[in-house]
Amino acid sequence: MENHVYEWLNLTLRWIHMIVGIAWIGASFYFNWLENRLDRLSERDPGIAGQLWAIHGGGFYHLRKFEVAPTALPEHLHWFKWEAYTTWLSGMALLVVVYYLNARAFVVDPAKAELGELAAVGIGLGAIALSWIVYDLACKSPLRHRPGLLGAAIFGFFTLLALALDLVFGSRAAYIHVGAAIGTVMVANVFFVIIPGQRELVDALSGRRDPDPEPGHNALLRSRHNNYLTLPVLFIMISSHFPSTYGHAHGWAxxxxxxxxxxAVRHYFNIRHLQPRAIWILPAAFVALAAVTWYTAPAAIERGTTLIVPDDDIAVILDDRCTSCHAAAPTQPGFASPPAGLSLEDMETVRANAERIYMSTIATNTMPLGNLTGMTETERAVLGMWLEREIEAAR
Ligand code: HEC
Structure with a gap:
């Protein structure tokens, strides 16, 4: 019952996280697009920076952007902030339910570091907090006058974070923590900088004084960073479905x-209205993706070098090391149903999934999860030989 409730808590939080995440990123994409597409040239009223006509859902829309602000503030002004806050709150709750409540399986990898559960959670939350502190200090340092250099420094910092987390955590957890750290930076930008910047503008206008330009400049810088961080963070959100990424020997890279x-792709969409020729970035991105696909490919299986292993030996290994989770009724605490819908109790299912099992257990060491069941190297080698024959035979 308890496990069933966890599964549905996971489902509910994940659903909410996706919905509010789409609302946040969707609004952010929309305003970026709007900013780039405003018609700033045609006849317009004084005080108006640009306008845009659009048709959507069977209605015509006429949007106007003010150069500074309207002469009188409207009664209802929409702020676009709860989308960001609820994305963070649901994401952190999901991190606790999926990763921290079962940290031994989902966060710790004894082959990397024998961490206790509390230590693992401490390192995870510490890494997230540290990321915001370092990022915020960098944005307040003299680097803020050199946006390109600042951007490179931020990218460098997250690279180091990915490397460091990959040394101490299970590879899936390392990825998710980089994502949580980036997401936290983005939401903290909204909460501590962007919204206060807008509030200063609104307060100044209501008090009929000139707004202090500094908060506005800071808000613009942070908003740019958030824009560039969206695509990496979206990839990390779906990364746990792809063992060939996080499970690679150099998963961080x-x-x-x-x-x-x-x-790079985000950059193209930011500049394409000014530099249409920058479209070369898109094919270049696909070539780079193809290069990563090639680099992450598992080593080819050499014909004829493997021994014949009887099915019974494999059934014993799977029963010892896998079926506590991968069974119709798992006995592993925290599991209500077989993870990935994969029960490894009969050899027919095992055969049918030989490639997937090879990818997760032989080509990468992502299974057994956190090596919770203590699979030995010999068992891995034996399973590997059996799988190689099965995969060859199926071809
Ligand atoms: C402690 C629990 C646990 C144990 C033990 C375990 N697994 Fe898994 N397995 C998981 C979880 C969790 C997932 C991921 C489900 C998801 O996608 O979120 C998974 C996913 C998989 C997948 C699917 C990967 C993919 O996305 O294609 C395979 C294949 C797999 N496990 C094989 C094995 C094998 C083989 C063993 C034994 C050597 C094993 N697992 C032991 C928990 C476990």
Missing amino acids: ILVALSAIGV
Whole structure:
């Protein structure tokens, strides 16, 4: 019952996280697009910076951007902030339910560091807090006058974070923590800088004084960073479905490469209205993705070098090391149903999933999760030989 409730708590939080995340990032994409597409040239009223006509959902819309602000503030002004806050709150709750409540399985990897559960959670939350502190200090340092350099420094910091977390955590957890750290930076930007910047503008206008330009400049810088961070963070949100990324021997480097591709693609969409020729970035991004696909490919299986292993030996290994989780009724605490819908109790299912099992247990060491069941290297080698024959035979 308890496990069933956890599963549904996971489902509910994940659903909410997706909905509010889409609302946040969708609004942010929309305003970026709007900013780039405003018609700033045609006839317009004084005080108006640009306008845009659009048709959507069967209605015509006419949007106007003010150069500074309207002469009188409207009664209802929408702020776009709860989308960000609820994304963070649901994301942190999900981190607790999915990762921290079962930290031994989902966060710790004894092959990297024999961490206790509390130590693992402490390192995870510490890494997230540290990221905001370092990022915020960098944005307040003299680097803020050199936006390009600042951007590179931030990218460098997250690269180091990915590397450091990959040394101490299970690889899935390392990825998710980089994502949580980036997401936290983005939401903290909204909460501590962007919204206060807008509030200063509104207060100044209601008090009929000139707004202090500094908060506005800071808000713009942070908003730019958030814009570039969206694509990497979206990849990390779906990364746990792809063992060939986080499970790679240099999982952190794969994450850095994919993030660089995401940042480049975002950059193209930011500048395309000014530099249409920058479209070369898109094919270049696909070539880079193809290069990462090639780099992460599992080593080819050599024909004829494997021994014949009887099915019974494999059934014993799977029963010892996998079926506590991968069974119709798992006995592992915290599991209500077989993870990934994969029960490994009969050899037919095992055969049918040989490639997936090879990817997660032989080509990468992502299974057994956190090596909770203590699988030995010999068992891995034996399972590997059996799987190689099965995969060959199926071809
Ligand atoms: C402690 C629990 C646990 C144990 C033990 C375990 N797994 Fe898993 N397994 C998981 C979880 C959790 C997932 C991921 C489900 C998801 O996608 O979120 C998973 C996913 C998988 C997948 C699917 C990966 C993919 O996305 O294609 C395979 C294959 C797999 N496990 C094989 C194994 C094998 C083989 C063993 C034994 C050698 C094993 N697992 C032991 C928990 C476990």
